[in-house]
Amino acid sequence: MATKKASTSTETKKTATVTKAAEPAKTPAAKTTTEKAAVKTEEKKTTVKAAEEKKAPAKAAAKKTTAKKTTAKKDIKVNAIVEYYGQQMDEKTIVANVKKAWTKSGRKVGEIKTMDLYIKPEESAVYYVINGVDTGAVALF
Known part of the structure; x- marks a missing residue:
């Protein structure tokens, strides 16, 4: 019987959330929802930018190492x-x-x-x- 009570309590929670969603959104609640969505998109943008910034120094470091290799070679002196x-x-x-x-x-x-x-x-x-x-x-x- 304990299982039946648990299932009924979850059903009442589901219906409660459904009724809340069906109600028209209040202005303060709507602002917080859009603000939360805006914050999430900004967080995603900053995460993407941070990932790009991490990649950029790695690429620059790779270019610098190849430049060092080419400068390390000495020119051959030719006397024709x-x-x-x-x-x-x-x-x-x-x-x-x-x-x-x-x-x-x-x-x-x-x-x-x-x-x-x-x-x-x-x-x-x-x-x-x-x-x-x-x-x-x-x-x-």
């Missing part, structure tokens, strides 16, 4: 020498000759963004393309 029939010319001298020809044509070395060199020892010449547009040639030896 062109040798043809017993004559030698190193890379620095070739670049200096091209820059000298560039300035003789009335331009400044600071204007050079890119420099492509085509070395043809059989013609004893270095052909160059500066900034992808201007071309010319200088003597190799």
Whole structure:
């Protein structure tokens, strides 16, 4: 019989809540309900923002570690020498000759963004393309 009493008490609670819901909402009670809903949505927003902020520093830290790895590598020093029939010319001298020809044509070395060199020892010449547009040639030896 104890089970029957428990079930009837829960039934009366259910009916009591149903009748309360059926009644028109009073103004103060309605405000508290909307305020509670607003607080819950704000809590959700702050939780989402906090989660995003936690992720952002982790991503930034990952980027910083990769940057450290690339800066740790040292540049390789290259010394290129062109040798043809017993004559030698190193890379620095070739670049200096091209820059000298560039300035003789009335331009400044600071204007050079890119420099492509085509070395043809059989013609004893270095052909160059500066900034992808201007071309010319200088003597190799």
